[in-house]
Amino acid sequence: MTIRLQLLTEDPTEIELIQRYWAMDESGQFLEKVSALSEVLQLPQGVTLAAFIRQRCTAFDEKQICPQCEEQVEIRNRSQAWRSALRSTSLCTLCQQERAALAREAEKKKAAELEAVLAEYRHNQVCRVVDYSAVADAHVLLLLALDKAVMPRLTDAWFTLADCRGLAPRYFDNFVETLKSAGLLLQDPSKAKPGTYYWNGDDVWQISAQVAYLFMPGCAGVDANEVIRSLSARVYTDREGVFNLWLDYAVADVMCYLGDQCKWYGHELGEQEWDEIKSTLRAALHTYSVSQLWFVAWKVVKDAASLASHQYYNRVKAAATIPGKIRRYLERVKRESIELRSWSRPEQQPGGTLGMLFDEVFGIDEDTSGVAATLRIARVTGQESADGVDTELCAPIRELMVDALAQDAGASVMLRFAELIRAGYDVGCAVEEIGVSLQREHVDDHSLQSPNAGQQS
Template identity: 60%
Template structure:
């Protein structure tokens, strides 16, 4: 081991201490221990021997050279020295400073470009307007619910996703993203915390939870408060849009409950498994109520917890069965016309303002079946009495009522009809099912 010294002192005692500190034998072992050298020169309180020597000497290891210029690498203490020549992997002090300067210059240029692009984005957004009288019904309802969740932030300043926690039981960021993609709210970079926007390669990325949003300006220059008031009197006509928003909200309501149950029993589901369950639940919600699917989630999660305690099983394996168990359970319910039980809403699981708004305009809650919601939406939007619907249901209904009167069973028919509707079945299925009972 060969150490080249560059002395920064002319004090003989200090020079002696430095040379003894770095002195090695033929095998590269240091001749003296650090503890034996500590008392040779009096040092200020708190100053270590290593830092004292480093202030008075630069040490270079002849077994380490700069990757770029091949000059010797400076070392700070004994542990950094090498006993045999090393393959170049480091930069010397000068080259490292040059490299750091280049990196710093590039970072400053990137930062300046980021600020320029964000300023340009803000300028364009401030000149873009929205005709709120033309936006779809589902977006109207979402804005009304958002205003209720964050009043007065929507109409008076900016808001973050974290401010919107009261909007829905889960997936709040996704609902806000719907409004962002529709151009109804936009980013306000000037109000965001430092680090919210950053470069990833050649693209600008953002930390979604830190983004500050604002309501887009109105084409008629109305204030934000006036915009919200105008939306309250909306006449709804888009049945599909409203029903899909109800599905989005109800999926969030079901998945929140499922998540709390999985947390209770320490079931960790992957992102792919959660997406599979979401898809299954969304399809089921077209028929059943949220509270009925809570009962399915409750049963399946507990079955998985029991399975985890069996021999040759563990929690990860048991949790992986949950998506399939939910799907098979719902298939059996539909195949055998089983009436699902309905669970009550847990106290720690609020509905959210979107659920409240949907409940007010539709008269629905977690106990309303998907079939019933669909019917209510068609009534609300003026599509319930269309000729095609009447033509399809008219004849089967007349035949059913004729048979019911002939068998003096009108009361039992109506009770059975109500029972099937409560179980989540549609009017068509209920009429067909009851009519079939008269032919057996």
């Protein structure tokens, strides 16, 4: 017999049943079937024969040896018995209990270490204060927008990422991370759900959706609500920083619409493709408005959906063409001076509190072109002529007008200028485009009038 029994009963009938249950022949086959043995005794309702025997006997398989202590391994039923002797990969019951106890002890130790790390982290954050008068304009706008999105929790309580969804149509978590990286929001581990922070090797990781954020305190004795009121009176001067924040928000607004359109038509894009589209749209937003790029997104996604029905295409291949289609269509719009249509804001896509703030402070919304947004931000920040743009344009404009009058083309030049501005060109690009065309026409006219035209020199 290869099964060693440790009996826990003195009842002869039960002992006989146990021995018959575990009895094996020389080849390792059990001598009697479980179905036949189940009729030997009247078992309590709901109790299996294996469970009944396990309560009255501990069985050890002599063919299974614990790799740690080299004792025989306990088995709980017939299916765990081996027919041939092999070294077990499983520990015996005692070794399993010892290992589990060590694991529990190590887990308690790591949990205590984690608590200490988090307590020190919170203490270091709480001890800091922020001089909000020195905070960048873009961060001030983000804080004010966040206050509107989570009011009144920004100054009175803690909040999570889920509470910040009203900040922007998409990428609201990136905006929150910007404020955190700038030291304007702190994380309070004591307010977070259990399990939010955990060890990954020697590093502490977190579940971002469960992190509890707090507004970083200002100077000692200054109430948080007073800080927000003082920020609301901020006089903005950083044109470049504010415009870059506008681009971040505008990209989020366009990408939200594009994502909804892709979902509607069943297009799935990879992370690299999304990043490529974001770069293209960000560049385009220097010129065009959000609502114009909504139209571009609608047109391109719709074209890709039509392409998916072609014989040699499928949805995956068609979706992969979207980044290139957006880029090529915008290139064509600029090359051919096409006037882009504007789409109205979808009802299911509110602008977010950051968009509301841009409209309130700078008069910028989804219908404002990138060129106009630049000028309005420059006006509010008092930087309209700070970079010498007007001075730089004086000479090209003067040269263009002289050439136009010399060729009696003043009216056509002004009409062409108006067309380019409507198409989204900024003033500098429009002047350059018309100047090149005017020079080309002048050269062509001169060639026709020359007596040597067409002759080889």
